[in-house]
Amino acid sequence: MSTMNRRNFLKFTTAAAAATPFLAGKSAFAADEKHIVVIGGGVGGATFAKYMRLYAPEVKVTVIERKKEYQRPYGSSEIIVGNVDMNDITISYDALQKKHGVNFVFDTVTGVDFDKREVSTENGTKITYDRLVVAPGISFDYSGIAGMDTEAAQQAIVHGWDAGDQLLTLQKQLEAVPVDGTVVVVPPPNPYRCPPGPYERAGLITQWLINRGDKNAKVIILDPKNGFTTDVTMLQAWNRLYGFNLPKAFEKNYKPEQVATFTKHETPGKIQWVMAEEGGRVVKVDVAAKTVEAEAGVFKADMINIIPPLKAGKIALDLGLADKSGWCPVDQKTFESTLHPLVHVIGDACIAGEMPKSGYSANSQAKVVALQIKALLAGQPTIEPVLQNTCYALAGQSDYGMFVADVFRLKDGKLKRADQPRYLPFNASTAQYRLSAVYLHAWMDSFTQDIFS
Amino acid sequence: MNKTITGALAVALGFVVMVPAAIANPEQTANGAQSPAAVMAAQTCGGCHGTMGQVKDNAFMPLAGMPTSQFVLAMKSFANGSRPSTLMGPLAASFSDAEIQAMAEYFAAIPKFQHEANK
Numbered sequence: 101m102s103t104m105n106r107r108n109f110l111k112f113t114t115a116a117a118a119a120t121p122f123l124a125g126k127s128a129f130a131a132d133e134k135h136i137v138v139i140g141g142g143v144g145g146a147t148f149a150k151y152m153r154l155y156a157p158e159v160k161v162t163v164i165e166r167k168k169e170y171q172r173p174y175g176s177s178e179i180i181v182g183n184v185d186m187n188d189i190t191i192s193y194d195a196l197q198k199k200h201g202v203n204f205v206f207d208t209v210t211g212v213d214f215d216k217r218e219v220s221t222e223n224g225t226k227i228t229y230d231r232l233v234v235a236p237g238i239s240f241d242y243s244g245i246a247g248m249d250t251e252a253a254q255q256a257i258v259h260g261w262d263a264g265d266q267l268l269t270l271q272k273q274l275e276a277v278p279v280d281g282t283v284v285v286v287p288p289p290n291p292y293r294c295p296p297g298p299y300e301r302a303g304l305i306t307q308w309l310i311n312r313g314d315k316n317a318k319v320i321i322l323d324p325k326n327g328f329t330t331d332v333t334m335l336q337a338w339n340r341l342y343g344f345n346l347p348k349a350f351e352k353n354y355k356p357e358q359v360a361t362f363t364k365h366e367t368p369g370k371i372q373w374v375m376a377e378e379g380g381r382v383v384k385v386d387v388a389a390k391t392v393e394a395e396a397g398v399f400k401a402d403m404i405n406i407i408p409p410l411k412a413g414k415i416a417l418d419l420g421l422a423d424k425s426g427w428c429p430v431d432q433k434t435f436e437s438t439l440h441p442l443v444h445v446i447g448d449a450c451i452a453g454e455m456p457k458s459g460y461s462a463n464s465q466a467k468v469v470a471l472q473i474k475a476l477l478a479g480q481p482t483i484e485p486v487l488q489n490t491c492y493a494l495a496g497q498s499d500y501g502m503f504v505a506d507v508f509r510l511k512d513g514k515l516k517r518a519d520q521p522r523y524l525p526f527n528a529s530t531a532q533y534r535l536s537a538v539y540l541h542a543w544m545d546s547f548t549q550d551i552f553s
Numbered sequence: 554m555n556k557t558i559t560g561a562l563a564v565a566l567g568f569v570v571m572v573p574a575a576i577a578n579p580e581q582t583a584n585g586a587q588s589p590a591a592v593m594a595a596q597t598c599g600g601c602h603g604t605m606g607q608v609k610d611n612a613f614m615p616l617a618g619m620p621t622s623q624f625v626l627a628m629k630s631f632a633n634g635s636r637p638s639t640l641m642g643p644l645a646a647s648f649s650d651a652e653i654q655a656m657a658e659y660f661a662a663i664p665k666f667q668h669e670a671n672k
C-alpha cells in the first residue's frame with residue numbers, strides 16, 4: 101500500500117470507527133490477538149510501543165501514560181539557560197496513535213494484579229495484558245540529605261531532573277542570581293539518569309553567567325563521587341574555557357604528560373569541582389540561609405540545584421518490581437523482571453549491567469524487548485541482544501561538545517560494554533569538539549523522530 | 554467507574570484512536586523480510602539515523618537505501634581510522650564483520666525516505 105493510499109485508508113477507518121465504534125473495534129482486533137500493555141509513555145515506553153507495532157503489526161499495544169504530552173528530559177537543561185523553551189521540549193503522542201496504531205489511555209497506573217494479568221488505574225479502569233512493559237522512569241530520594249526532607253524545602257530547592265515546571269523555577273532562580281553571585285550544583289551518587297548531565301548543566305550555567313557579563317561569578321559542584329562519565333574530556337574543556345583548575349586527587353586519571361598540558365590558573369576558576377575525596381559530599385542544607393554543608397565546609401550560595409539520589413519510578417517500587425537497591429532487576433537478554441514473570445522493565449528503572457541510565461539506552465532496550473516479545477509470542481527462541489548508548493554533552497559553550505558512546509553485549513549473563521574508546525581522544529581537534537556539538541543538537545531532533553514520529 | 558477492558562473492548566469504548574492492528578506500511582513490510590539478527594544489529598543505529606535509517610532533514614546520514622558496498626566501506630574505514638569521525642570510529646570497531654554486513658543488507662532493503670516536496 102502506498103503512503104498516499106495508507107493515508108486515505110487511515111482517514112476512512114478513523115471516520116468509520118467514529119461512526120460505528122463497536123463494529124470497527126471488532127473488525128480491528130480479533131479475539132486471539134495478543135495485547136501488550138505499557139506503563140509510561142516516555143523514551144522507553146514510547147519507543148517500545150512504536151517498534152512493537154513496526155516489528156509485529158498484528159500485536160495490539162496500549163500505553164497508559166499520566167500526561168497528555170511528553171516533556172523530554174534529554175536536553176532539558178538548555179531551558180534553564182534560555183537556549184530553548186518549553187515548546188521545544190514538548191512532544192505530542194499523535195503520530196504514535198494515528199500513524200502507528202498505538203492505543204493510549206491517559207491515566208495513572210495505581211496497581212497490577214500479576215495473577216490476573218490486569219493493570220488498574222486511578223480512574224478505575226482495568227486493562228488485561230499478555231505481557232506488560234514497565235517504563236516509569238525515576239523517583240527522588242531526599243531521605244539522606246538533612247534539611248531537604250520537607251515539601252517546602254523541595255519546592256525551594258528543586259532538581260529539575262524530570263522536565264516539567266521545575267525547569268522554569270531553575271530558570272527564574274538563575275536570573276535572580278546577583279551579579280558575581282554563586283551557584284551550587286549537587287550531582288547525585290551513582291547510579292542515576294544521564295551521567296554527564298549534572299556537569300553539563302553546571303557548565304551551561306557558568307557560560308550563562310559569563311554571557312551576562314559577570315566577571316567573578318562562581319559555579320561550585322559539590323560531588324559525592326570522584327569521577328563521572330566524560331570527566332576527562334569535560335575537565336579539560338573547563339580548564340580551557342573557564343579557568344578551571346584540575347583537583348590534585350584527579351590527576352591520576354590522566355597521563356603525566358597530559359596533566360602537564362593543563363593551564364594552572366592563578367585566580368580560582370569560574371567553575372569549581374569539589375570531588376568526594378576533597379570533601380564534596382553534602383551532609384546538610386539550610387534552605388532559609390541558602391547554605392550547603394559539605395564535608396569540605398559550608399558553602400553559601402545565591403542559587404542551589406540539588407539532584408538527590410534516584411530510584412526507579414514510584415509505581416515500579418509500589419509494584420514490588422525493585423530490589424533493595426531501589427532499581428528493578430531484569431533478565432539481561434529479555435529485560436523480563438526476575439521478580440515477576442511476563443513483566444518487562446526497561447529504561448531508567450531497570451538494572452541493565454553496564455548500561456547507563458540514559459535516553460539512548462532506554463530507546464535501545466525498548467527495541468530489543470520488542471524483538472524478544474515478538475519472538476516469545478511466536479514461540480520462537482529469543483535473540484542474542486546488541487545494544488547501544490550515545491550521550492552527548494556540552495562543556496557549557498554551545499559549540500564545544502563531547503560524548504560517551506558504547507556498544508553492549510551479553511557476557512556471562514550481564515550486559516557489558518565493548519572494549520573500545522568511549523570518549524573523544526585527549527586533545528581532539530577543534531573540529532571534533534565543534535562537530536560533537538553539531539551532532540548533539542541534531543540528535544535532539546533525530547532521536548525524538550525515532551521515538552515519537 | 555470500574556471496568557475490565559481488553560484491547561478490543563478498549564477500542565470499542567473509544568478510549569483510543571481507532572487504527573486497525575495490521576496496517577501494511579513499507580517499513581513493516583521491509584522488516585518482515587529481514588533476519589532477526591540483522592534487525593537486532595540495525596536497531597542500534599536508529600537513535601541517531603532515524604527509524605529504519607530514514608532520518609529526515611538532519612545532520613546525520615540517512616542509512617535507508619544506502620548501497621551495501623557503501624555502508625560496509627564507510628563502517629570499515631571508520632573502524633580502522635582511515636575515515637575521520639567523532640564517535641563512529643569506536644562504534645564501528647565494536648561490530649563484527651558479519652554484523653556490519655547484516656546491517657548493510659538491512660538498510661539497503663529499506664526504501665529511502667522521500668521528502669514530501671519530492672513526491
Ligand SMILES: Cc1cc2nc3c(=O)[nH]c(=O)nc-3n(C[C@H](O)[C@H](O)[C@H](O)COP(=O)(O)OP(=O)(O)OC[C@H]3O[C@@H](n4cnc5c(N)ncnc54)[C@H](O)[C@@H]3O)c2cc1C
Binds near residue numbers: 174175208261462491
Ligand atoms: C538534564 C537531562 C539531560 C539529559 N540528556 C540526555 C542525553 O543527552 N542523552 C540521553 O540519552 N539521555 C539524556 N537524558 C536522560 C533521559 O531523558 C532519560 O534517561 C530517559 O527519559 C529515560 O526514559 P524512561 O522511559 O525510563 O523514563 P521517562 O522518559 O521519564 O518516562 C517515564 C514516563 O512514565 C510516566 N509514568 C510514570 N509513572 C506512571 C504511572 N504510574 N502511570 C502512568 N504513567 C506513568 C511518566 O509520566 C513518563 O512519561 C537526560 C536527562 C536529563 C534530566
